[in-house]
Amino acid sequence: MEVQCMFEQMISDWFMEYTPHYNKFVTALLSGNLKEMNVYMNKVALNTISYFDTGKRPSGSEPERFYHGLVLGLLVELYDKYVITSNRESGYGRYNVIMEPQKGENSAIILEFKVREPNEERLLEETADAALQQIEEKEYGQILLEKGISLEHIQKYGFAFEGKNVLIKKYEN
Numbered sequence: 463m464e465v466q467c468m469f470e471q472m473i474s475d476w477f478m479e480y481t482p483h484y485n486k487f488v489t490a491l492l493s494g495n496l497k498e499m500n501v502y503m504n505k506v507a508l509n510t511i512s513y514f515d516t517g518k519r520p521s522g523s524e525p526e527r528f529y530h531g532l533v534l535g536l537l538v539e540l541y542d543k544y545v546i547t548s549n550r551e552s553g554y555g556r557y558n559v560i561m562e563p564q565k566g567e568n569s570a571i572i573l574e575f576k577v578r579e580p581n582e583e584r585l586l587e588e589t590a591d592a593a594l595q596q597i598e599e600k601e602y603g604q605i606l607l608e609k610g611i612s613l614e615h616i617q618k619y620g621f622a623f624e625g626k627n628v629l630i631k632k633y634e635n
Contacts, residue, residue, distance in 0.1 A: 487536045491571070494617065496632050503621075503628040506532075511626055526575045529623045530558055533573065537561065543568060553601030562606065569615045570606045572597055578624040586622045590631040593620030597633065 487506075490498035515528055530548070537546055537559070544561040552560070561571040574593040583589045597603070597618045606616055618633035 484539055485536060488540060491619075492568075494632070496630060499619075499630050500628065503630060504626075506536075507623075507626040507628050513625065526558075526577045526623065529577065529621065529628075530575050533575065533621065534559065544571075550605075552605035553603070555596070555600035555602065557597070557600075557602040560602070560605065562609070562611075569617050570603075570611045572602050572606075572616065572618045573621060574602070574619070575621045575623065578622060586624055586627060586629040587631070589622035589624070590620040590629045593622060594618060594631060594633045596620075 484492070485502075487499060487502040490496075490502060511532075534546070534548060537544075540546065540561065543565070544563055547560050547562070548558065549556055550560070557572060558575045559571075559573040561573075563570055574597050576589045576593040576596075578586055578589040583592065597620065603613070603616050603618070607613070613635070620631045620633070622629040622631075
């Protein structure tokens with residue numbers, strides 16, 4: 463009887479639909495929950511990032527590289543749902559991250575990262591707006607449009623970083 467129960471459970475598990483367990487950032491991103499995305503990223507930044515990671519130009523002339531790698535690391539578990547590309551050309555420039563859905567029911571996602579420049583922006587919100595503006599001005603979504611993904615199915619996020627502070631904004635059509 464014990465062996466029979468074990469086999470019944472095993473066979474049942476084979477046919478049960480698998481629901482992956484994603485980290486809270488990925489779950490919030492996939493559901494479009496901007497508030498939760500911000501809460502999670504700020505918790506991660508506060509509890510895991512060191513000043514030495516994010517201090518005065520930690521990555522030389524490209525300080526956003528550290529944050530770029532951090533976010534890519536959080537997205538890696540989506541390999542089965544998205545083709546994730548980084549630093550490729552599209553439109554009139556080079557985007558930070560594009561997540562192209564492997565199945566039509568998911569939206570494509572464009573992520574642009576910016577580190578606040580105190581000489582150019584007063585607030586982190588202005589930096590996030592600049593990231594969103596860059597997505598639009600450089601037409602980073604062009605590569606997705608060429609693949610038949612409509613504008614309505616492309617989400618755009620601007621990430622602004624300053625030390626251990628993070629602000630994420632979403633482009634609203």
